[in-house]
Each structure stands twice: as structure tokens, then as C-alpha cells.
Amino acid sequence: GRTGSKTPSDLLAPLAKIATKVPPESARVIAHREEILSRAMIDASVAQAGERATPAIGADDTILGKYKIVRRLSAGGMAEVFLAKQVGIGGFEKPVALKRIQRKLLDNRQQAVELFLNEAKIAGRLVHPNIVQVLDVGEVDGALYLAMEYVHGKDVNDMLKKLYNARLIMPIAQALHVVREVAQALHHAYWSSDMTGKRLSVVHRDVSPANIIVGFDGTVKLIDFGVAMSAVTDHQKKIVVGKWLYMAPEATSDQQLDHRSDLFSLGVVLYLLCTGYMPFTGRDPKEIVKKMRGSQYKPLHEIVSVPERLSVLVSRLLAPNPDDRPQRGNEVVSELTEIARQNGFESTTAQLSELVVQVFPEEAGGQGPPPLAVQSVDEIVVSAEPHLSRTTSRGEATSPVPTRTTNQGIGIASTRDMGMGSTSPRPAPPAPELPTQNRWLLIVIVVVIATAIGLFVVFGPL
Known part of the structure; x- marks a missing residue:
């Protein structure tokens, strides 16, 4: 006969579990092995190239891959942008904006490369009329570049x-138009899906005037997904990114972010466009965050004459709790559309x-300055409070923010003046008044100084 042994089932169970269950981190590596390998090779190429990865591009007609550099447009904290032409057979030419990592960032090469490739991966999946399109990403001798849609226009x-220099603010009809277009872009970025059906869940994390382009043809585009997070990219290390004056309260701490964080930032932009002032200001990031979390700002309707429904929408967008804000970008779009319709805006x-064209007449006709300006996080912003310091994303104080002043006799524009009747900029509203105790303190200081001057005149130096 035949003899054999049978292994007890209690001994086989652990082996079966090991054979069928893959640890999550291992599964992630297996699923993305081609991408991980590609990124590792790019990182190695950039490392090997060293300084040659970001050669100085000063002359026109420099060739970078299949692109011919026309001129340098701008440079910011993370990247520099060039106007270039994609060249092909038969005289084919297409204007593009080329974005390249700044040389100084190569000291922290791995993080810079990761952010750059994440931007390409995210923005390349977003196809929407209000989002600047990423057309290509490439590497030439260790130099990484993004080729993007060129928009002839100016950022907000x-x-x-x-x-501000002319003591004017944007007409409210156009302000609502710009914000509505950006809201559509944010809705698409978060709720759209890629070709596999996977929802992208993109959170921009840096919605601000510098990242909104208005073309001379009237198009509105959201740009720069360099610090964005999404469902298709890995973010192993949580870092605070963005501009403090526009950052949602939850973005300043170790809390979960989603599209409602971008809507808070959009609310700050809407407030600024309507009034000419920032809702939250402070001497340092800690003071700014404290005001944001406590909703300490002057309501919109107390600064400019606006419909109550618009003031309510702004207060919802600036709510400290994400649950109290609009829950989708298209909700903001619908509300702004209805407000405009009801009030002739x-x-x-x-x-x-x-x-x-009216604001930039000298640049509207030709190929003007950078449509895709890359600016540092401590950009100049209009403030409603004097003598405040600008801050960087690391909380460092820099030079004072210019305060807004108005001519005597310039009052708040009427609702009719802010509607469709004219696209001319509005006079700036008066700055928010100082609190009572601050006014009394100012009076006391003036009296003391006047008394001291009087004593000096009468008695001379002691």
C-alpha cells in the first residue's frame, strides 16, 4: 500500500496567510515600481550632472531638448520660467512656457525633484479651460523642465x-467673474477622475493672486501645482506649504486637508478683490493663524457696499471649520452666478x-512680460493694517507690507458703480477704522509730543 503524512491545518494557516497577504508598503512599491525606478534614475541623473543640471540660460536661441528658448520670463523661490518655442519638422513652432528648477534648490535635490515630478504628474492629468495645461515633462543632461501652455496675460x-498704485480696486463684476472661474478649476481638480477612473482629489494648497492668470483675451487660469497633493501622488512627509495670509487654519497644523481648504484660500482672494484689503493680517504667522481660527476680520459689508448674499458667502468661505464652508467648488460657482444675476454684476x-487691457495698455498689444510669473511666497500684498511685516512660509519676517491709503473725499462706490455699467476700476474704499482704544492711544501720544515740543520752545534744552 501507500503511506503518507498530512500536515495539520493549524500549521498551514500561517503559511497561507504569509503567501497571500502583502504588506501595504510592499504593495505600494510593487504597484508603482516603474514610476519609482524612473524617479530614482532621474534623481541619479540630476545628482551626476551637479551644477550642469541648471546651466545659466542667458542668450536667446538656447536649445533645451526640443525647445528653443526665446527669453527668460521670471524667477521665483522654486523655479524660473522661460518663453520658448517647441520646434518641429516643416517649420512647426508652438509657443510654450518652460519651467525649470532653481539651481539653489539642488542642495536639497531629492525633495526638489519630487515636488517637480509631482507637479507634472498632477497637472498633466488635469484638462480644464481654467487650468494651465502641462504639455510635456523632460530631462536633458540632468536639467528637468516642464513645458506648459503659454498664456499672454498678467497674474492677479x-x-x-x-x-493699488492708482488707489483703485477691481470692479466687483469682474472680481466675481475671476473667482467663479477659479472655483470651477478647483472643483474639477478635486472631483475629476483620470483615464483609469480613479478620482484625482487634487488639493492645490497655494491658491493666491500670484497663481491666477488673467489673459489679455479675458481667460482665467489657475497655475502652479508645485505643492499640490492628490490621490495619484505620494506625500510621505507632511510640510506646511503655501502663503500664510491665504492658508486655511487646518493647513497650519497637522490636520487632514481637502478641497475645502482651497475654498478658504479662494475666500481670502474674493475678500481682497472686493475690498482691496486682506481679511487676516498680523506681525507674524502665529498672530495671523490666531485671527483665522477666531474669525477675527472686518465683515465684507462693513468695508464696501455689497449685496448681503455676497457677504454671507464670503463669511462661509472664511469659516474656521471646514464643515461650515461650501462643500464643493460648484456650489461657490452657482452662488456667485446667482448673486451676479440678481444684482446686475x-x-x-x-x-x-x-x-x-485698460490696466496694462502698454503690454496688451505685443508679447508682453511673463504670463506665467513664478513668485516667492513673501509676495507683496495689500494690507488693511499699517506697519505689518510680510512673512515667508517658514514664518520669517521680511520688509513691511505697504499700507493702502486713499485720497480725501474718495468714498465707497455705490452698487450701481460696481455693476456692469463700466469695467473701469473702482476707487478704493476707506481703510477700516482703528479700534477705539488705539485711537485714544494715538491721541495721547500726539498730546505728549506736542507738549514736549512746547516746553522745548519755551524753556530751551535742559
């Missing part, structure tokens, strides 16, 4: 500074184009 931060692409 540049528009605000130009208006409708704005067309042509009217927005007219405004940009």
Missing part, C-alpha cells in the same frame, strides 16, 4: 499692485479682457 497679484470674457 500684478493687477492688484497696479490698481454679470461679466463676460470680453469685459474682463477690456479691464486687463
